[in-house]
Structures are given as C-alpha cells and as structure tokens.
Amino acid sequence: MKRPLKLLVIGGVAAGTKAASKARRDDPSMEITIITEEQYISYAGCGLAYYIGGVVENRDKLFARSPETFREKHRIAVLIGHRAERINTYDRTVRVTRLADDQTIVMPYDRLLITTGASPVIPRVEGINANGVFTLHTIPDADNILHYIAERRVKSAFIIGGGYIGVETAENLLRRGISCTLCEIEGQLLPKFFDPDMGKLISEHATSQGVEILTGTTVERIERSPEGFVTAVSAGGRAVECELVICAAGVRPNVHLAKEARIVIGPTGAIRVDRRMETSMKNVYAAGDCAESVNLVSGKPCWYPLGSTANKQGRVAGANIAGGRKTFEGIVGTAIVKVFDLTAGRTGLTEQEALAAGFNAVTATVTSPGRVNYYPGGGDVTLKLVADGATGRALGAQAVGSDSVDKVIDTMAAALTGKLTVFALTNIDLAYSPPFSTPLGAVITAAGVIEEKL
Amino acid sequence: MKRPLKLLVIGGVAAGTKAASKARRDDPSMEITIITEEQYISYAGCGLAYYIGGVVENRDKLFARSPETFREKHRIAVLIGHRAERINTYDRTVRVTRLADDQTIVMPYDRLLITTGASPVIPRVEGINANGVFTLHTIPDADNILHYIAERRVKSAFIIGGGYIGVETAENLLRRGISCTLCEIEGQLLPKFFDPDMGKLISEHATSQGVEILTGTTVERIERSPEGFVTAVSAGGRAVECELVICAAGVRPNVHLAKEARIVIGPTGAIRVDRRMETSMKNVYAAGDCAESVNLVSGKPCWYPLGSTANKQGRVAGANIAGGRKTFEGIVGTAIVKVFDLTAGRTGLTEQEALAAGFNAVTATVTSPGRVNYYPGGGDVTLKLVADGATGRALGAQAVGSDSVDKVIDTMAAALTGKLTVFALTNIDLAYSPPFSTPLGAVITAAGVIEEKL
Numbered sequence: 001m002k003r004p005l006k007l008l009v010i011g012g013v014a015a016g017t018k019a020a021s022k023a024r025r026d027d028p029s030m031e032i033t034i035i036t037e038e039q040y041i042s043y044a045g046c047g048l049a050y051y052i053g054g055v056v057e058n059r060d061k062l063f064a065r066s067p068e069t070f071r072e073k074h075r076i077a078v079l080i081g082h083r084a085e086r087i088n089t090y091d092r093t094v095r096v097t098r099l100a101d102d103q104t105i106v107m108p109y110d111r112l113l114i115t116t117g118a119s120p121v122i123p124r125v126e127g128i129n130a131n132g133v134f135t136l137h138t139i140p141d142a143d144n145i146l147h148y149i150a151e152r153r154v155k156s157a158f159i160i161g162g163g164y165i166g167v168e169t170a171e172n173l174l175r176r177g178i179s180c181t182l183c184e185i186e187g188q189l190l191p192k193f194f195d196p197d198m199g200k201l202i203s204e205h206a207t208s209q210g211v212e213i214l215t216g217t218t219v220e221r222i223e224r225s226p227e228g229f230v231t232a233v234s235a236g237g238r239a240v241e242c243e244l245v246i247c248a249a250g251v252r253p254n255v256h257l258a259k260e261a262r263i264v265i266g267p268t269g270a271i272r273v274d275r276r277m278e279t280s281m282k283n284v285y286a287a288g289d290c291a292e293s294v295n296l297v298s299g300k301p302c303w304y305p306l307g308s309t310a311n312k313q314g315r316v317a318g319a320n321i322a323g324g325r326k327t328f329e330g331i332v333g334t335a336i337v338k339v340f341d342l343t344a345g346r347t348g349l350t351e352q353e354a355l356a357a358g359f360n361a362v363t364a365t366v367t368s369p370g371r372v373n374y375y376p377g378g379g380d381v382t383l384k385l386v387a388d389g390a391t392g393r394a395l396g397a398q399a400v401g402s403d404s405v406d407k408v409i410d411t412m413a414a415a416l417t418g419k420l421t422v423f424a425l426t427n428i429d430l431a432y433s434p435p436f437s438t439p440l441g442a443v444i445t446a447a448g449v450i451e452e453k454l
Numbered sequence: 455m456k457r458p459l460k461l462l463v464i465g466g467v468a469a470g471t472k473a474a475s476k477a478r479r480d481d482p483s484m485e486i487t488i489i490t491e492e493q494y495i496s497y498a499g500c501g502l503a504y505y506i507g508g509v510v511e512n513r514d515k516l517f518a519r520s521p522e523t524f525r526e527k528h529r530i531a532v533l534i535g536h537r538a539e540r541i542n543t544y545d546r547t548v549r550v551t552r553l554a555d556d557q558t559i560v561m562p563y564d565r566l567l568i569t570t571g572a573s574p575v576i577p578r579v580e581g582i583n584a585n586g587v588f589t590l591h592t593i594p595d596a597d598n599i600l601h602y603i604a605e606r607r608v609k610s611a612f613i614i615g616g617g618y619i620g621v622e623t624a625e626n627l628l629r630r631g632i633s634c635t636l637c638e639i640e641g642q643l644l645p646k647f648f649d650p651d652m653g654k655l656i657s658e659h660a661t662s663q664g665v666e667i668l669t670g671t672t673v674e675r676i677e678r679s680p681e682g683f684v685t686a687v688s689a690g691g692r693a694v695e696c697e698l699v700i701c702a703a704g705v706r707p708n709v710h711l712a713k714e715a716r717i718v719i720g721p722t723g724a725i726r727v728d729r730r731m732e733t734s735m736k737n738v739y740a741a742g743d744c745a746e747s748v749n750l751v752s753g754k755p756c757w758y759p760l761g762s763t764a765n766k767q768g769r770v771a772g773a774n775i776a777g778g779r780k781t782f783e784g785i786v787g788t789a790i791v792k793v794f795d796l797t798a799g800r801t802g803l804t805e806q807e808a809l810a811a812g813f814n815a816v817t818a819t820v821t822s823p824g825r826v827n828y829y830p831g832g833g834d835v836t837l838k839l840v841a842d843g844a845t846g847r848a849l850g851a852q853a854v855g856s857d858s859v860d861k862v863i864d865t866m867a868a869a870l871t872g873k874l875t876v877f878a879l880t881n882i883d884l885a886y887s888p889p890f891s892t893p894l895g896a897v898i899t900a901a902g903v904i905e906e907k908l
Contacts, residue, residue: 050889051828055830056829061828307893308893336890374512404860406890410884411867414865417869423781426769427782433792435797440766
C-alpha cells in the first residue's frame with residue numbers, strides 16, 4: 001500500500017482553500033494541511049470595502065468556510081497563526097513558526113502549494129506610521145478601520161491611490177457620511193485599467209458624487225497631532241485635513257519565500273508557473289495573487305491579482321496536485337468595479353496597452369442605451385472597443401455606464417478568448433428582447449464602426 | 455457618367471429599412487424605393503406585447519423612423535399601401551398594386567431586396583374568424599386588440615400557442631387585469647427554445663403568476679355568440695370561457711413572391727441566401743424574417759425570425775447592394791424572453807437539438823446566485839450547459855432565472871461563436887466584483903461539472 005501523499009498549502013484565502021478542497025475531492029487519501037499566519041481563512045477579501053460601508057451587514061457572511069468546516073467536512077488541517085519561514089526543496093520541508101509561542105516546527109511535504117497572496121504597497125512618506133493610517137487588505141484591517149471610525153468619530157478621510165480599492169473605499173466611506181479625498185499619482189483614476197478618455201468618465205462621476213479627486217498628485221507628508229493621530233495629508237503642495245488615511249497604493253506579490261527557495265520569479269515580479277500551475281521546482285505549485293499568468297491577448301506574462309483568477313488557478317493546482325491533468329491557459333485582463341451609480345469594466349488590452357504591445361490599434365467609442373427607448377428603465381453604456389488594424393482581431397474593451405457594463409465585458413471576454421474579429425462581432429448573435437437590450441447593442445455597434453475604418 | 459442604380463426594397467420593417475439606410479450611406483447616388491403593403495414602416499414589432507400591456511406608454515415610440523424621415527433625411531422613397539404582386543427577374547421589374555385605388559404599377563430595379571418578413575400561422579379550427587380573435591404581429595393588430603379590450607371590457611383571454619409571443623402576451627394581458635389561459639400543442643412552454651426540464655421551470659413560474667397553462671393540448675373549436683363574438687375555446691375536451699383569443703401559433707416566412715420568381719427556397723422554407731445575403735438570383739437579395747440563415751454550431755441551415763438578426767442581415771445586404779463585400783456568416787440560435795419576474799434565454803443547441811444533430815451531448819445544470827451572498831440583492835440563475843462529449847466543445851446554453859440571464863446567454867453566444875470548449879470555459883476570465891457576480895459564476899461552474907464528466 002502506498003503511503004498517502006502530504007500536501008502542504010501556505011496561505012488560506014482564495015487559491016489555497018480552493019486548491020486544498022479540490023485536491024481532497026480528487027484524492028481522498030491525501031494528507032492536507034493549510035498553514036497561514038493570519039487568524040482567518042477563506043474570507044472574502046473582495047468584500048472588505050463593502051463591509052466598511054455597511055453594505056455587508058453581517059460580518060459572518062464574509063467567511064465562506066471556517067477552519068472547523070475544513071477539518072470536519074474535508075479532513076483538511078488548518079493551522080492559523082503559523083508563519084512559513086523557509087522552504088527547503090531538497091529535504092521537502094517547510095520551517096514554520098507558531099506565532100502564539102514562537103515555537104519552530106519543521107513540516108514535511110510531498111507536494112507544496114504556495115498561495116502567499118499579495119501585500120499592500122506602503123508608500124515611504126513621513127508620518128505613514130501615524131495612528132489612523134490603515135491598509136484595507138484583511139479582516140483585521142477592516143475591523144480596525146471600523147473601530148477607529150467609531151471611536152474617533154471620523155468625518156473626513158484621505159485615500160492614497162486611485163485604483164479599484166481606493167475607488168471602492170471612497171464610495172463606501174461616503175456612504176457612512178465621511179468626506180473623501182482620493183489621491184492618485186498618475187493622471188487619472190484607475191490608470192492600470194482604463195485609457196485616459198474612459199478614466200475621465202469615471203473621475204467625473206466620482207466627483208459629481210462628492211469625492212474630491214487629486215490626480216497627478218504625490219503625497220508628501222502625513223501630519224500628526226502631538227498624540228500621534230493623523231490630522232492632515234500634504235499632497236501636491238497643500239495640506240488636506242483628515243482624521244483617517246487609507247493606503248490603497250496597490251499591492252505586490254508575496255514572493256519572498258519562493259525567491260529564497262530559488263523558485264523562478266517571472267518578469268512581472270510574481271512566481272512563474274507553467275500551465276499546470278507548477279513552479280520551476282518540481283512538486284511545488286503556486287496559485288492566486290502570488291502567481292504569474294499569461295495574457296492571452298498579448299501572449300505576454302502578466303500579473304493581475306484578482307479573487308476570481310485565484311479561485312480558478314486554485315482549482316487547477318489542486319486537481320494537478322492530486323494527479324490530474326488540468327491546465328490554466330491564462331487570462332484576458334478582465335476587471336470590473338462599481339463606482340457609485342456607474343460601473344466600469346474592462347477586458348483585453350486598452351488602446352495604450354495595445355500600442356505598447358506593438359499592435360496597430362484602431363478604436364471606436366460608442367454610447368448605447370442598455371435597452372430600447374420605448375421600454376421603461378435602463379441606462380446608457382459607453383463602450384470603447386480596440387481592434388488590430390492589420391487583422392481586425394478584437395483586442396480589448398472598456399465600458400463605463402449605468403447599464404449592462406458587466407454583460408458587455410463578459411461578452412467581450414468570451415469574444416477575446418475565442419479570438420473573434422470585429423467582422424464576426426458585427427454579426428454576433430446576442431440576446432435581444434425589448435426588456436434586455438436594443439436590437440444591436442453596444443458591442444455590435446462599436447464593431448461596425450471599427451469595421452468601417454479598416 | 456454612370457446611370458445611378460435603382461434599388462427596390464419590398465418590405466419596410468427591420469431588415470428593409472436597415473438595408474436601405476446602409477445602401478444610401480455607402481452609395482449616395484443610388485435611387486432607393488421601399489414599398490410595403492402595410493401602412494407603417496420601421497416599427498418595433500418586438501414591442502407590441504408590451505404596448506398591449508401598457509408598459510410602452512407612448513405609441514409613437516414604437517416607430518423608429520417615419521416615411522418622411524426616410525424621404526427627407528435619407529432620400530429614400532417610401533410607398534406605403536403598395537403590394538408587390540410579382541417579381542420579373544428577366545425584365546428586372548416588380549408589378550405593384552397601389553391598394554388605395556387598385557392601380558397597377560410596374561417598377562424597374564437594378565437591385566432588388568426581398569424583406570417580406572413572416573406572417574402568423576392561423577390554425578384551421580372552427581370559429582377562427584369570430585370577432586375577438588386576433589394575431590399580434592403588426593401595429594394595426596395591436597391597435598385592434600386594445601380597442602377591442604376597451605370596448606368589450608375584456609376580462610379573460612385565451613392564447614393559442616406557448617411560444618415567446620404567447621408568453622409575452624399572457625404577461626401583458628395579466629398586467630391589464632385580464633385572466634389568461636395559455637394553450638400549447640407541445641408538451642411544454644417555449645418548445646422550440648428549451649429542453650423540457652428548463653421549460654418546466656418557465657411553466658411553473660408562469661403558473662405561479664396566475665396563468666392557466668394547458669400543454670399537450672389542441673384547440674378544437676372557438677365558440678361564438680349569436681352576434682359572432684368569441685365566448686369560449688374548446689381545447690383538450692373542455693370549454694374555456696373567454697372574450698378574447700390571441701393566435702400566437704408561430705409564424706412562417708413570406709416566400710410566395712420569391713417562389714413564383716423561381717428563387718430557391720431552402721430546406722427550412724425560407725429564402726436561401728449566400729453569405730452576402732444574395733439569393734439564387736443575381737442582384738436579388740433577401741434579409742430578415744423571410745431569409746434563411748446558417749446555425750454556426752450545427753453548420754445546418756436554420757430559420758429563426760428575430761428582429762436583431764433582421765437588422766444585422768439588413769446591414770450586410772445594404773452594404774453589398776451598394777457594392778461592398780460584407781458577409782453574414784450565420785447565427786448561433788440565441789433568444790431571450792421575459793416571463794414575469796423570470797428571464798429565460800438560450801443560445802446554441804438544446805440537449806435535444808444536439809442529440810438530433812448527431813452530437814454525443816453531455817450536460818450540466820447548475821443553479822448559481824447572481825452575486826455573492828454577502829452583497830444585498832440579486833437572484834439566482836439556473837444554467838443548463840450542453841457540450842460535445844467527444845471534443846468538449848460547448849454546444850449550447852439555456853438559462854432561466856431572476857438574475858444575469860442575459861449576461862450568461864450573451865457570454866455563451868460569444869463563446870459558441872468562438873467555438874470554445876468546456877476546458878476553456880472552466881477558466882474563462884469573466885468580470886468579478888461583489889456587486890456583479892460570484893468569483894466563479896454559473897458558466898464556469900457548469901463547465902467544470904461537464905469537464906469532470908468527460
């Protein structure tokens with residue numbers, strides 16, 4: 001009889017727990033242990049801003065499954081408060097510190113999965129350690145912010161970073177009656193996701209909702225009271241008074257352990273994996289926010305840390321760890337964010353990204369109603385479609401509007417996965433009935449405009 | 455100098471007006487005339503049921519463009535109340551009757567476009583000519599029904615046919631406080647669109663909303679009062695009292711003119727066209743509900759009369775008539791219908807259609823929430839995915855639910871157009887954020903279930 005394989009998973013949020021569950025389903029004999037230095041596992045990192053805003057009313061709902069569920073239902077051991085210190089790929093062990101008593105444990109593995117995630121980038125500015133400066137990345141982060149808001153009766157906040165966490169946090173703080181200044185070092189909101197013309201639509205809407213937006217602005221200093229509490233942020237040469245600072249200046253992959261173990265890090269700074277989610281080291285897998293991916297439109301390595309991708313990569317990693325043959329081919333760069341009453345979504349390459357990747361990018365921007373004008377309700381969507389001028393192949397889509405943005409983006413994500421051209425898109429057979437769309441809709445209309453340009 | 459070409463368009467609803475406009479844009483010199491025996495052109499045939507229900511409050515909004523707009527803005531002549539009687543492809547003329555005075559006109563053409571649409575099938579049952587029996591296909595149909603309802607104070611209606619017109623009409627009559635019996639000869643509602651298991655979900659919901667549904671039931675006779683007004687419908691051996699009967703027993707393509715002109719009719723009974731929308735007769739084009747199409751999933755000729763397809767075919771026909779080189783490759787069989795608080799959509803092949811087409815159909819049916827459980831609002835969607843067991847290629851999707859049905863169907867329509875497999879769909883990069891979806895969602899989940907079966 002074969003000895004059951006030992007799977008050790010470092011990290012317990014999305015990819016780690018998904019992979020462990022999948023491995024358990026596919027190989028009932030495997031001995032599976034998840035270790036995490038956090039106190040919580042399997043929580044909804046994507047919901048934290050909405051928890052801050054009170055949209056998520058019940059904190060318990062942020063937890064998909066408890067350590068007990070893993071133990072009892074899935075026979076997966078979960079060690080919270082355990083920090084992996086060092087991976088030894090020669091001995092196949094991981095040195096772990098139990099944070100409660102600083103005890104060192106050496107844990108053997110046959111298969112190792114690194115799902116160490118990403119961590120917020122902390123800007124190096126004076127005063128960043130003041131009381132009242134937070135990141136919003138974990139459950140304790142959210143708890144601490146809510147506690148601070150209540151205790152200090154916070155009325156105004158300054159958010160460093162206009163990415164999607166910054167934008168979601170602004171919306172949710174405003175929902176609590178806290179005025180917000182949103183400061184982005186680049187010239188537009190969501191600079192990693194949208195072209196400037198589309199970013200402008202987003203900024204205008206956020207401004208109309210009461211957010212003060214500073215773009216192209218660097219934070220110089222965080223001012224403190226004698227007691228050490230935030231009083232203002234100096235940015236772009238002026239001081240903005242505030243009682244709370246949220247650092248949402250992006251994240252970077254946690255690759256320290258992998259790097260020390262001489263596992264190859266890709267050009268994006270995340271862990272390189274093959275299509276089976278195996279790293280350069282045999283029997284060591286990586287998935288989720290610490291792992292690299294391939295952009296299927298450009299064919300280039302990319303790194304987009306998102307919960308949805310983490311789940312899919314985790315499933316593939318888990319299946320392969322259990323002896324399966326699944327592949328994760330890559331992503332197309334899809335993202336979506338609610339911005340007050342608008343939705344902003346993107347997939348594929350922006351015009352700027354397409355040009356940078358060497359395509360002869362041709363674009364069309366159209367604004368279409370989400371449904372026929374005689375059917376009540378509905379709103380508009382503005383779609384910017386990007387295609388390759390040489391072949392007509394669709395390269396990307398950005399949509400901003402109050403209606404059907406998610407539908408347009410998912411449709412285009414599937415179209416990009418299938419490498420459709422604008423010629424195919426002008427005739428694509430999308431669902432039409434008066435309550436749901438217009439006879440043609442934004443995708444077909446925009447594709448038709450590009451077609452005429454080719 | 456070349457003589458300007460004469461384009462004659464027979465039919466003026468969706469395909470005809472779209473083609474005429476496109477031809478005008480692409481060839482400013484062309485002489486374009488639309489003839490129609492109807493009194494109205496360019497109207498929203500798809501909105502008529504919602505007009506009956508009062509959802510469309512303003513009748514004027516059902517008209518996209520008036521004959522005057524065509525004349526003045528587009529220099530397109532529109533002859534309403536003119537019936538095309540015979541096409542002479544040798545002389546390149548069409549014999550036309552002006553209905554106002556029964557005068558015969560012979561109109562020459564260089565290019566002819568047949569957009570004669572489809573007409574409702576009238577069941578051959580006793581009493582079908584009673585007062586109070588209507589079809590719902592044109593603006594006058596809708597006007598007549600509304601007038602009859604008001605004048606006779608209609609309280610109950612019987613609808614012959616459980617296709618999408620029947621279902622939409624039932625919802626809209628109920629909205630006016632008129633009780634409805636919906637009678638379908640096949641064993642389920644929407645039998646041309648859904649497998650029986652999905653049709654059942656639709657029937658159950660319609661029943662819960664107060665529609666009496668008779669499936670597998672044939673109408674035997676329509677009973678009349680001595681004054682000739684409908685009093686009841688005998689169906690399945692019992693008499694159902696009612697004051698109004700709506701015939702929604704399907705439509706058939708209007709191909710009489712084409713057939714007489716020896717233009718080839720395809721196996722579906724609609725006019726055969728090539729990818730340029732040209733018929734078997736040179737310089738004679740056809741588009742819209744009278745024209746055949748190709749199902750890109752099965753590769754077989756098909757006929758799905760829908761306003762969205764008519765618009766796209768009209769655009770391609772118009773461009774080619776003006777000397778262009780556009781193609782319409784085909785459709786994937788997408789349709790969507792609102793059924794009270796549910797939406798039901800489909801694309802590709804149903805399980806039954808896939809089996810009939812010779813595929814080894816493998817299916818998965820999953821019910822997913824439209825968004826994460828901690829974010830308020832949203833509903834469920836039940837998705838049935840069909841794939842080819844031999845290759846894993848996705849063949850079709852049917853979705854019924856209160857949330858994101860249109861999104862799921864459009865995503866799958868694009869996936870089918872790109873010939874994606876379930877292996878690709880398990881990892882497809884769809885838009886995720888808590889207000890819009892779950893991290894995986896119905897498409898990925900269902901694809902994963904099928905993947906495990908292959």
